[in-house]
Amino acid sequence: MLIDTHVHLNADQYDEDLEEVIERARDNGVDRMFVVGFDTPTVERTMELIEQYEFIYGIIGWHPVDAIDCTEERLEWIEQLAAHPKVIGIGETGLDYHWDKSPKDVQQTLFRKQIALAKRVNLPIIIHNREATQDCIDILKEEHAEEIGGIMHSFSASPEIADDVINKLNFYVSLGGPVTFKNAKQPKEVAKHVPFDRLLVETDAPFLSPHPFRGKRNEPARVTLVAEEIAQLRDVSYEEVCKQTTENAERLFKLKA
Template sequence: MLFDTHAHLNDEKFNDDRDEVIQRALDNGVRYIVNIGYNRETIPSCLELAETFPFIYAALGWHPTEAKEMNEEDLDWLRNLMTHDKVVAVGEIGLDYYWDYSPQDIQKEVFRKQIALAKEVKKPIVIHNRDAHQDIVDILKEEKAYEVGGIMHCFSGSWEIAKMCMDMNFYISFGGPITFKNARKLKEVVKEIPLDRLLIETDCPYLTPEPYRGKRNETAYVKYVAEGMAQLKGVEYEELAKVTMENAKKIFHIR
């Protein structure tokens, strides 16, 4: 049984065959999915999916590339939605220095506000980090994010950064890139991280693993991430699936 800890099944790329995609996930051993709503447009459809399918949960937050669009009314809206029984995390939130859509100072302010919200509602956080490793770690420390912990989504940093995050009560999640032939450094990081801190994800429809790289990703393909991770860790696939399932249920407080 597999747990896809990060999906975007409400993305428009699934508009023509969403139900079939979800059924294929079930057929391939996926038993839990956390779907992400990250702005005004995606949060309602994310909640709708979680309400429709018992095994789909929601993480809601404001993506850093959208930070300049967020206001206090949006933050209050998020706060109210956190009482929904299918909402298991605040996310994805963080910093993105690759896309120049929102100024870095605004990204940091919105990031800090959402960490405070997570501590207020006692839910873990899902971190988006692109080219902002040290600033992410510094803000997590300053805002005492270890009080709620969370997930470093689609991790792309060094072992040193991973260790700092684990010391702050964070799990390290990997997706399709660990199956890429040229991802040598990333694979070395996977080997270093203890099994009890690892998670798997797809980030579908993005970051498709081998052997489907270049095509639309979907939750069923999380099994290729699990296979790749099991190989890197030197454990049986079934053990890797079991451990990552337990880890995900623990951080998301799913019984």
């Protein structure tokens, strides 16, 4: 049994075959999926999906790339929706310095506001970080995000940074498809290094499809390939990875087995 802790089943890429995608995941032992909404349409779709499927839970927030489009009204809306019993986290939020749609200061302000929101609703926060690692960590520390904890989603930084976010910020580290890539040295090091009780798995589907499907549309069934790679890297059984990462997700999000 596995949990895909970060998937975008609310994306347009699944409009034609969502039921089949979900069925493949369930057939492969992925018994729960956490769907992440990050703007108005995807948050709305997330709320629909958590009502429709017992085994789908929602994480809602506003993406840093689109920070410039986020209004106070949208944040109030997200906070209201967070009262739903199947909304289990706030995000994905954070910083993305790769794209230039939203200025850095706008991203940083929104990031701080969403940390504050997560504290008010007492939910963990899911962090998107692209080319902004130190600023992300600095803001999380300044805003005392350790009070709620969360996930460094699709983690791509060093083992030393992983230690920092785990020990000082009470965070978990989540790995996805890139850990399976042949030349992904750093994610493989992280997979071996992170304490087993702080490790999570995800797909970020439809993005970041693992080997041998790299470059193709990803889907939650392929989180099994991530778990298999981690098992090999840590020299443990696939079943152990499934059991431990599931327990970790249940602990962080306060879910029953």
